[in-house]
Amino acid sequence: MNRLVGIFVGILVCNSVAANENDFRCLKSIDVKNPLRLQFVFRTDKNDLGYVIYQRGSGPIAVKKTKENELKRAPGGRSSEIETQWQEITSDATGGTYIVVSQGALITAFRYIRKKDGKIFNFEEDIDASAEKGCEWNAK
Numbered sequence: 001m002n003r004l005v006g007i008f009v010g011i012l013v014c015n016s017v018a019a020n021e022n023d024f025r026c027l028k029s030i031d032v033k034n035p036l037r038l039q040f041v042f043r044t045d046k047n048d049l050g051y052v053i054y055q056r057g058s059g060p061i062a063v064k065k066t067k068e069n070e071l072k073r074a075p076g077g078r079s080s081e082i083e084t085q086w087q088e089i090t091s092d093a094t095g096g097t098y099i100v101v102s103q104g105a106l107i108t109a110f111r112y113i114r115k116k117d118g119k120i121f122n123f124e125e126d127i128d129a130s131a132e133k134g135c136e137w138n139a140k
Helices: 002-020
Strands: 023-029 037-042 049-054 061-072 081-088 097-103 106-113 120-125
Touching: 023 106, 061 097
Parallel strands: none
Antiparallel strands: 023 037, 023 120, 037 049, 049 061, 061 081, 081 097, 097 106, 106 120
């Protein structure tokens, strides 16, 4: 029994270390009166999974990559412009879709399409909120 507890604790420690190494972006909505702020986390251990944390949300929302398209091939060995779609994974299938356009590490467009009414929210990176281990919105 002690061996099983040790294995379980080892798995938890490894998972928490992996979580700290995930790539994340801090974003804020644009063109709205009260901006929404979110942290989008790209998991490094499973590149088709991630999660989103909203500033005033109730917790992480799991997302799964559903599409990836090369929009523009860059010459000279530079990174191509890629569009990826991420679907929220919810128990009641009401989750929306995130569309991320990036070139290398740079996000050039980010939008969320709410499923219930099709409303589109556009976002930009919130560099000021980015901290070592996640987004910090305390003073915002």
